[in-house]
Amino acid sequence: MTKSFKKLESNISYYAKKPTACPVCKNEFPREDMLSGGGRMIAGDLTDELRRTYEPSAKYGPVYPLMYTVGVCPECFTAFFWSDFTEITEADTFTACLERQEKNKAAVAAVFPYYDFNRARTLLDGAAAHFLALLCYENAAKSHSPTTKQGILALRLAWLSGDMNRLCPGRNYDYVQQVFYRKALFFYTQALEYEAGDTENFDGIANFGPDIDKNYGYTGVLYLACLLELKYGQREDMPVRLQTLGRHKRNIAKVFGLGKASKNKPLPLLEHARALYDNIKKDQQDANMPDLDLDFEDDEQA
Template structure:
């Protein structure tokens, strides 16, 4: 038999994350906290398949178990629950900070309604990860258009949908799968709105460092076009079929340009072109078009 040596200290659990040495001061409420970061390397992340929603799946490792890089991307103040992408977190003008502070209680009520309670003072779980994107979605409502808040909200809504979907698989007794569908609907609206605002010049999409949609790769503006089409096809309304077919037809043209140009461009990543071609064929089928049309 193998017995542990009582003189040896107990083995530490394999760490997935750590806290930054530098304290962050919340520009909204003034609270100071350390940001939780995910360790890189060490076999913590084993990349799996890429879904047609451009979400990267990960294989669990023997040492670390399941790892979800997505849950560490947003910076969240544990006191007032102001949340946003890291590059935006400290860039808040006084007027915006005041509005965000006024709505602190609303944010607490909103996340408590979903989870009972989340605590950003402790190591994040899927619950805090999903809550972080929901909170950022609420907070970006107060940001000026120069920060491109709509496309950021779109990405937050999509990532929230992914995480709530995963929570639904793990906790089927809860309503997380239903909540995931609501966030997919929100993501559809926001991707559609972001493209409209960019087209009319009212809000530029270019204000975002990475378009994601996941954290492992930046698919750029092509990813926005593709996801706008995919979400419309998968989650768009079917009550008004004339409107639906009109929107799908517009997306079909955009997709044709995307993978048509991609054939002669080495800068476009292969996976998105493959998914765009598959989606294009699906749109043609719903539109009852053939290759001769």
């Protein structure tokens, strides 16, 4: 029999009618979603990290739609993107989730203390849910493309930590944000290496995001791996840094080179990719590194 759940006391979110069944402990729990109508979501700019910003509305204040995109079982703390609660079925994954439950809970509580998945989500709960999912995907089979999902989660965690820092300054969430940016760089880079080496492909990804408003696909992954390297990559070994960026720059030119917007290269992404290419070029020139690549526009032959 289906359990009934108390109505949420929130004017921002609601519980979906159909509860979610936890594949690990079989507990049923409600899925919380954001009410998107009524002027709650006023879309603002798209950042260079492909994050959609939202203007606070006079009636509802600031909104953080990302908070609701990850589900967490409040009983055993298994966390995945909502769709993976039915997609992931491997017994090995479930066993690993149960075994690591206490360790994961403690790791998340150290960064986002006092989270609670039995109340209307707060920004802190949303961030904690993302961190739990980042840890749970460690146990998922390669067919679900866990590395790319970890990249998306880490990037969103960096964004949410930035939001936390604005809400409660002085609690080190600016530092936490930098850590998650570097984690995102690690996972995006690894996802591309795995794909090139046939270890893990992108078949398990229905939506690359990275935000919820648009799917920027594989080209978005290439772009973000490059952008994150430029913004958050290591700076101790400059020759290696410039070499890595040079490689990314050639990729960007190859994928975005023809300069016309299309389905796989939507205009905002194309514009950001162009700016990124120019920034790397400037870094190379500042370092007196010979620029052997052809220019952005005619890099077709490169």
